Amino acid sequence: EAGVVQSPRYKIIEKKQPVAFWCNPISGHNTLYWYLQNLGQGPELLIRYENEEAVDDSQLPKDRFSAERLKGVDSTLKIQPAELGDSAVYLCASSFSGSGQETQYFGPGTRLLVL
Amino acid sequence: GDSVTQMEGPVTLSEEAFLTINCTYTATGYPSLFWYVQYPGEGLQLLLKATKADDKGSNKGFEATYRKETTSFHLEKGSVQVSDSAVYFCALSLNAGKSTFGDGTTLTVKP
Numbered sequence: 159e160a161g162v163v164q165s166p167r168y169k170i171i172e173k174k175q176p177v178a179f180w181c182n183p184i185s186g187h188n189t190l191y192w193y194l195q196n197l198g199q200g201p202e203l204l205i206r207y208e209n210e211e212a213v214d215d216s217q218l219p220k221d222r223f224s225a226e227r228l229k230g231v232d233s234t235l236k237i238q239p240a241e242l243g244d245s246a247v248y249l250c251a252s253s254f255s256g257s258g259q260e261t262q263y264f265g266p267g268t269r270l271l272v273l
Numbered sequence: 274g275d276s277v278t279q280m281e282g283p284v285t286l287s288e289e290a291f292l293t294i295n296c297t298y299t300a301t302g303y304p305s306l307f308w309y310v311q312y313p314g315e316g317l318q319l320l321l322k323a324t325k326a327d328d329k330g331s332n333k334g335f336e337a338t339y340r341k342e343t344t345s346f347h348l349e350k351g352s353v354q355v356s357d358s359a360v361y362f363c364a365l366s367l368n369a370g371k372s373t374f375g376d377g378t379t380l381t382v383k384p
Binding site: 162191198199200201202203206214249251261262263264265266267 | 277307309314315316317318319322362364372374375376377
């Protein structure tokens, strides 16, 4: 079974440029998560989808970050414009349901460097 | 709010040594508790979990017991190997899928 796929794996951009990350969850998983992981810290939730609905986006900086999951499968996270402080690893995860009891399966992440 | 506090690292051990990584939590309600492991360049992988008080999660020789009275979920392994070198994250998850992670503990095992 294929795991969570993310692309690109690495991205280097200059500040004020836009950037987008893509995630394809495990087949059949209806819940999708985007996390931000700063160096030396644990993941912090940015947004959680159940199917195509964003059910928790309270930690998403909506002035520059946006996300979509139009068909309830793969998802895109966008930053526009990027700032130096956005340099981090962006993790995508998926699970079968959003009950809180289930295991989340993580992708390898996209490492973003903003210069 | 909900929080997870992990033992600060890095932790360096010799092969076959005993491992303990402490984890305590604060949560409203009754969370499920998890340990994830992250190898270099990879995403987090579930190591073990426990969903209610006194449950013991175990996998690959690692164990952790859900202690409600001390709000703890300490990770233990009796004999570590070089291949166990990684970053370990303790996490809790409440209803509706909201998860909170600790800051991770880096383990290095030397031959």
